[in-house]
Amino acid sequence: VTFVAWQVGHLAVGQYRLALLVLRDPLPSDEQWISASFIDHFRPGSVPDPAVQSDLSAQEIRDVFERVHEQTLAELNKLSIDRINDPVSPEHPMFSTLGGAIRWSTHHEYTHAGQLSLLRRLLGYPPLW
Numbered sequence: 482v483t484f485v486a487w488q489v490g491h492l493a494v495g496q497y498r499l500a501l502l503v504l505r506d507p508l509p510s511d512e513q514w515i516s517a518s519f520i521d522h523f524r525p526g527s528v529p530d531p532a533v534q535s536d537l538s539a540q541e542i543r544d545v546f547e548r549v550h551e552q553t554l555a556e557l558n559k560l561s562i563d564r565i566n567d568p569v570s571p572e573h574p575m576f577s578t579l580g581g582a583i584r585w586s587t588h589h590e591y592t593h594a595g596q597l598s599l600l601r602r603l604l605g606y607p608p609l610w
Contacts, residue, residue: 483529485600486542488593490523493546495593499586501553503569503579504560514548557583 497515521527522537565580575585602608 483596483600484531485597486531486537486539487523487527487529488597488600489546490519490537490542491525491527491529492590492593493542493549494520494523495525495589496553496586497549499589500583501549501556503582504556514552515545519545 493515497511497520519537560579565578567579568577569579569582573582573585575588576582598608
């Protein structure tokens with residue numbers, strides 16, 4: 482049904498789309514740290530298939546995840562609080578404002594954190610708390 486590498490890749494794409502791209506349009510330089518093929522592998526609606534992701538190492542997936550997170554934080558730090566209620570376009574079923582998009586990005590991550598926790602337990606690791 483799923484596996485850790487797909488979850489981490491999907492979280493990177495989710496944060497890129499839900500938090501970063503609501504702040505600004507995609508930039509050509511984005512391709513240097515999150516490629517279109519990476520986005521396609523892990524986009525919403527993609528199938529967690531180990532064969533599809535086999536061309537990416539766990540370290541490459543983690544590196545993209547970390548770069549997206551760093552870039553998102555850097556750009557959020559520049560965000561004026563006055564923009565938090567700005568509408569987003571296109572509207573999303575879970576939010577309609579910039580602040581809602583950022584909030585939903587964290588909720589999306591919580592959902593997948595639960596799935597990662599379950600995978601961890603299925604692999605025989607003890608709970609972290």
